[in-house]
Amino acid sequence: MSFSRDPGLPYSAFTQACRAFKPSELIPAIAQASASLGEPPYPDAVKHRMPPWGLAAAARDSLLYGNEYRSKAVDEKALRKLMHKFQIAMDIDDADVGSEDFLVKLMTRVTYEQFPYQESMFEELARSHAWMVEGLPDVETRVITEDSLAAMLDGIPFREAIGATFFLQVGAFQNGGAYKPGWLDQPNFTEVLKLYPRTNIEKIASRLTTTPAAFRTAFNDHSVGTATAARFDYNPLMATPFVDMGDGEPVAPATRLIMRTVTPGGLYYAGMTKHGKAFADDLGGLFEHYIGRQLNLIEDAEVEPEIVFGKGGGHKSVDWFVILPNLVILVEVKSRRLAPAARAGDATLMNSLSETLGGARKQLTRTVSHLADSHPAFTHIPTDRPMLGLIVTAEPFYTGAAYLLDHDVAVIPGGRLPDVPVAAASAREVEWLVTHGKDVEPLLLAEIAKSAGGVVSLRDIGKNADTENPILLNAWNAYPWPTGEGDGDGDGESSATPFGNG
Numbered sequence: 001m002s003f004s005r006d007p008g009l010p011y012s013a014f015t016q017a018c019r020a021f022k023p024s025e026l027i028p029a030i031a032q033a034s035a036s037l038g039e040p041p042y043p044d045a046v047k048h049r050m051p052p053w054g055l056a057a058a059a060r061d062s063l064l065y066g067n068e069y070r071s072k073a074v075d076e077k078a079l080r081k082l083m084h085k086f087q088i089a090m091d092i093d094d095a096d097v098g099s100e101d102f103l104v105k106l107m108t109r110v111t112y113e114q115f116p117y118q119e120s121m122f123e124e125l126a127r128s129h130a131w132m133v134e135g136l137p138d139v140e141t142r143v144i145t146e147d148s149l150a151a152m153l154d155g156i157p158f159r160e161a162i163g164a165t166f167f168l169q170v171g172a173f174q175n176g177g178a179y180k181p182g183w184l185d186q187p188n189f190t191e192v193l194k195l196y197p198r199t200n201i202e203k204i205a206s207r208l209t210t211t212p213a214a215f216r217t218a219f220n221d222h223s224v225g226t227a228t229a230a231r232f233d234y235n236p237l238m239a240t241p242f243v244d245m246g247d248g249e250p251v252a253p254a255t256r257l258i259m260r261t262v263t264p265g266g267l268y269y270a271g272m273t274k275h276g277k278a279f280a281d282d283l284g285g286l287f288e289h290y291i292g293r294q295l296n297l298i299e300d301a302e303v304e305p306e307i308v309f310g311k312g313g314g315h316k317s318v319d320w321f322v323i324l325p326n327l328v329i330l331v332e333v334k335s336r337r338l339a340p341a342a343r344a345g346d347a348t349l350m351n352s353l354s355e356t357l358g359g360a361r362k363q364l365t366r367t368v369s370h371l372a373d374s375h376p377a378f379t380h381i382p383t384d385r386p387m388l389g390l391i392v393t394a395e396p397f398y399t400g401a402a403y404l405l406d407h408d409v410a411v412i413p414g415g416r417l418p419d420v421p422v423a424a425a426s427a428r429e430v431e432w433l434v435t436h437g438k439d440v441e442p443l444l445l446a447e448i449a450k451s452a453g454g455v456v457s458l459r460d461i462g463k464n465a466d467t468e469n470p471i472l473l474n475a476w477n478a479y480p481w482p483t484g485e486g487d488g489d490g491d492g493e494s495s496a497t498p499f500g501n502g
Helices: 011-018 023-036 044-049 052-065 076-088 102-117 121-132 146-152 158-174 181-185 187-195 198-207 212-222 264-275 277-295 348-372 400-406 427-451 470-476
Strands: 302-305 320-324 327-334 387-393 420-426
Touching: 011 052, 011 076, 023 052, 023 076, 023 158, 044 076, 052 076, 052 102, 052 212, 102 348, 102 400, 121 158, 121 264, 121 277, 121 427, 121 470, 146 158, 146 264, 158 198, 181 187, 181 198, 264 277, 277 302, 277 320, 277 327, 277 427, 327 348, 327 427, 348 387, 348 400, 348 420, 387 427, 400 420, 420 427
Parallel strands: 327 387, 387 420
Antiparallel strands: 302 320, 320 327
16 A cells, blocks of 8 residues: 655645646546556556556546646656655644544545555456346345346446446557547457447447546535545546547546446446435345355355344344354355445544444344354354354455454454454455365464454455466356457456557
């Protein structure tokens, strides 16, 4: 993570520096710089001198506050100076510094600013298919169907939308961050258009393209609106990564955001706008099922579903129990997302963390209590071995561990049983954990021992370098990715395309 601050440079100084350039010149230059960065993991030189999140912030501020009555030339040196100002510019409220939650708020702002640009799209896209498409036959949903997903994507089936979006991202990476509609008329695109129909590409390109005026409207609709949050405020590039500056050839100032628009997170707000709470409920049910599929990959594990008990089935346990020879994992799944304001560390953050992580911890506590009391509904769950409470979130709660520690809820009192440590993990960390096969149990037991009463970390375990997650791999292989002379970037993402003449 890259972060620095000079108290003498408020964020408004960076915004003012962005205004020194014409947006019509700065935005394409940023797009070209963004595309040149390639794929993560980024070297320190990129993170310090040309961070993609800094480029995205510069594009946002230029589109919001810039005008064409400027004359400063845009070149690589100017961009580097602009990024230097970004790295040291931030406003911190003195009252906020004195808050007991200051560290959690600050780290939430910085991690949500940086980490989405550094995550492999292999997991993000494969998870989208495995979670939202493969789960539909097994989960009863109210509003999410393949047809309703297509309706959210201008009538394009979800699978085909992912393919068309992939085409646009690869094209932007290979052409200085630009999408030129004229590409599709070239004869060297004939074979590509058999994989990704032209109408789909054009519809998705239109869906992902904004104008400066529409960009400003979207920002005003979602902005936190405070000086402290200015650097970390909502960026409409998350939803519409291409910007048409008026010449009909859109550019993407944050190239890596293109594929994120067809992930569950990228579709969340469109789904909520169209279907309301029912969409979130369906998404949660599908995610719970998806995590169960992942847990069943653990060798030598017996995976038991949620226990429903009491009069009329009015009480429920945690979502999953993973029973291993020397460990029981109690798994509570949460699909709730942090809103833009909470990600920017505003006053709603702690309430959101409390409702999500705190709520999951309460459910874990109730289940531990039933186990300690030998409740008859729980007799098939062994209590003769250590237990771990695991909170799994759909999107990473990067500061989840800090929240649990700061609020003294990292351990659940076990009553007559040993106390139960708690881990907070994202879907990605669970996907990595299960690649360790028979080593999952000893690895977790080692982390529990190492935590010494603190939060257990799955992030420290990481992925087995020699094993791919089969659910993700099968989902990825369900798509007709182009093949040929390009070997991809190591994540299974092919880069073989005919963009050389664009």
